[in-house]
Amino acid sequence: MSRDIRVRAVNRRLSRISRRSRSVAIAVWLLVAGFLAGCGVPASSPPMTITEVPYNLMEPAPPPTPRTSEAATRGPYIYWLDDSDRLYAVEAGAAASDDAGAAATVLARLSQGPSELERMSGLSTALGPDVQLTLNSITDGLAEVEVQTGDPAPSARRLPHAVGQIVLSLASVPGIDSVLLTVDGERIEAPLPDGVLTAGPLTAEDFAVLAKENAPIPGARATQR
Numbered sequence: 001m002s003r004d005i006r007v008r009a010v011n012r013r014l015s016r017i018s019r020r021s022r023s024v025a026i027a028v029w030l031l032v033a034g035f036l037a038g039c040g041v042p043a044s045s046p047p048m049t050i051t052e053v054p055y056n057l058m059e060p061a062p063p064p065t066p067r068t069s070e071a072a073t074r075g076p077y078i079y080w081l082d083d084s085d086r087l088y089a090v091e092a093g094a095a096a097s098d099d100a101g102a103a104a105t106v107l108a109r110l111s112q113g114p115s116e117l118e119r120m121s122g123l124s125t126a127l128g129p130d131v132q133l134t135l136n137s138i139t140d141g142l143a144e145v146e147v148q149t150g151d152p153a154p155s156a157r158r159l160p161h162a163v164g165q166i167v168l169s170l171a172s173v174p175g176i177d178s179v180l181l182t183v184d185g186e187r188i189e190a191p192l193p194d195g196v197l198t199a200g201p202l203t204a205e206d207f208a209v210l211a212k213e214n215a216p217i218p219g220a221r222a223t224q225r
Contacts, residue, residue, distance in 0.1 A: 164207035
């Protein structure tokens with residue numbers, strides 16, 4: 001076979017191979033284009049400029065809502081007088097690590113009196129303006145509290161309400177079941193709602209009759225009136 005004939009034969013084979021390669025390349029391109037079209041991506045479309053961002057898309061995600069434990073909804077509470085002379089409970093917000101810390105926070109709130117917002121809501125206190133309440137100890141669920149009355153001292157008519165505020169508020173602290181009041185380290189005879197004087201431990205049930213209807217009564221159900 002002459003040299004020219006061999007060259008022409010080789011060229012024809014190369015041409016057939018080249019045509020097959022182009023066919024394979026075109027087939028692959030068509031498959032890719034078909035896949036993109038099936039996915040909703042246009043194979044050839046002019047670029048678009050986004051001029052408006054959907055509402056709130058660029059704003060930071062809001063922080064997760066903190067969960068409130070069941071125990072936090074039970075108190076402690078501070079008991080104030082409402083406009084009907086009933087004891088009304090508000091959450092004390094006493095975030096203390098132990099019962100003594102929570103009790104001290106409750107007594108401090110009682111000594112300070114209602115906040116301005118609470119007073120605007122019609123709440124007041126039967127305790128004197130300069131009263132000082134100090135936690136001496138908590139032993140086996142009994143809280144001993146030193147009382148220093150200010151000037152003027154609570155009136156005789158308001159005295160059971162004043163004592164009720166202390167007892168109900170402290171009894172709402174976990175770990176406290178009863179309260180003992182002292183002056184200069186000595187037990188005092190505290191008046192109950194019916195006028196009876198007692199120097200013994202006082203419980204929330206002793207003053208439940210003074211509480212607002214449906215108010216939480218620690219250790220007992222609220223008295224329905």
